[in-house]
Amino acid sequence: MFQRFLGFVLFLLVLGVNGQITHPKASPFSKIEQEVGLSKISVEYSRPAVRGREIFGNLVPYGRIWRVGANESTKITVSTDMEVMGNLLPKGTYALYAFPEAESWEMVFHTNTSHWGDGRKNYDPKEDLFRIKVTPMQISGHQENFLIAFDSITHNTTNMQLIWASTMVTIPFAVDTHGQMNAEIAKQLKENPSAQTYYEAARYLQEQGLDYERALGYLNKALEIGGDTYYFHKVKSLVEAALGDYESAIKSAGKSLEISKDLEKDEFVRMNQKNIEKWRLMLKK
Structure with a gap:
């Protein structure tokens, strides 16, 4: 009798466990x-x-x-x-x-x-x-x-x-992203001082409108290590224009334009042409 009762209890327990439904x-x-x-x-x-x-x-x-x-x-x-x-x-x-x-x-x-x-x-x-x-x-x-x-x-x-x-x-x-970026830039330039590292550091400063003189130094170093690159010259032109040196900006944009044409980078061709036109007008003022 006890065994039957125990079996019934176990049956109910199993039924209870198996009967749980996961619902939305x-x-x-x-x-x-x-x-x-x-x-x-x-x-x-x-x-x-x-x-x-x-x-x-x-x-x-x-x-x-x-x-x-x-x-x-x-x-x-x-x-x-x-x-x-x-x-x-x-x-x-x-x-x-x-x-x-x-x-x-x-x-x-x-x-x-x-x-x-x-x-x-x-x-x-x-x-x-x-x-x-x-x-x-x-x-x-x-x-x-x-x-x-x-x-x-x-x-x-x-x-x-x-x-x-x-x-x-x-x-x-x-969040203090600029503080984080300065620490990251210092770390990467110490551990991996490649042309791309200098370029990315400069591009960050240019995009944020910060420390253009430092950005220009990074870009010159990137060009020294990595050679003529259309996007290096493109960002360099933007930094030079931000510093008010429109003549240098036009020269850098012209170099970026020439390389972009050779590589069929049509978007960069159009951007450089527009910037050169704008900065020539600035020189006339």
């Missing part, structure tokens, strides 16, 4: 990664839908902690130290929480990432890294599923946007 989540998981210069921001979160409901002030009550999504707490990871509205956000992973209000939101970067959801009674404000206040904006369209996105991306900054229903909140991030 109402708020599906999502992950977004965004490069900012040499750094990266990644966010893992779940995306609840509006489904005809009133969201902020109702489904998401004012004045109470919100997990910034659904299911597990939203996690944000930064690959290098960053700055958020004057606050240092060190390299690492944090839980992202919000305290929404009608006129302003308090966003929280929280050091304890082990809580499920908002942590409820286990949430401890003493474990906040910092809090910032942001102003919600009303958007003209409708965002059905809660969305975290990045926009206004430069080498040094980006805006993280939280968008749901007709509300958007923006959080600005900043």
Whole structure:
């Protein structure tokens, strides 16, 4: 009798295990990664839908902690130290929480990432890294599923946007890409002082509008090591023009133009021709 009972219990246990069904989540998981210069921001979160409901002030009550999504707490990871509205956000992973209000939101970067959801009674404000206040904006369209996105991306900054229903909140991030680049340039020029290394260092400075004299020195070194190259001369012309030396800029652009024609680099031919015309006009003024 006991053996029959034990067998029945085991049967129910097996049935229970085998009977578990993996079903799609109402708020599906999502992950977004965004490069900012040499750094990266990644966010893992779940995306609840509006489904005809009133969201902020109702489904998401004012004045109470919100997990910034659904299911597990939203996690944000930064690959290098960053700055958020004057606050240092060190390299690492944090839980992202919000305290929404009608006129302003308090966003929280929280050091304890082990809580499920908002942590409820286990949430401890003493474990906040910092809090910032942001102003919600009303958007003209409708965002059905809660969305975290990045926009206004430069080498040094980006805006993280939280968008749901007709509300958007923006959080600005900043990173010292120039400091990172200077360290990387110094490292590469010491370990790999090739023509391409000097060129890439110069191109970065030219694109950022920084230290044109140093960029010109790098380009001269690139040409000395690597010889005449259409894109070396092209960037050299831009740097010389930025320094106000239009005669030298026209000569460098002319060299780039000749090489580009021989290599059938039509796009570079057109760019150099346009620049030469522009700088000749500058010399006449």
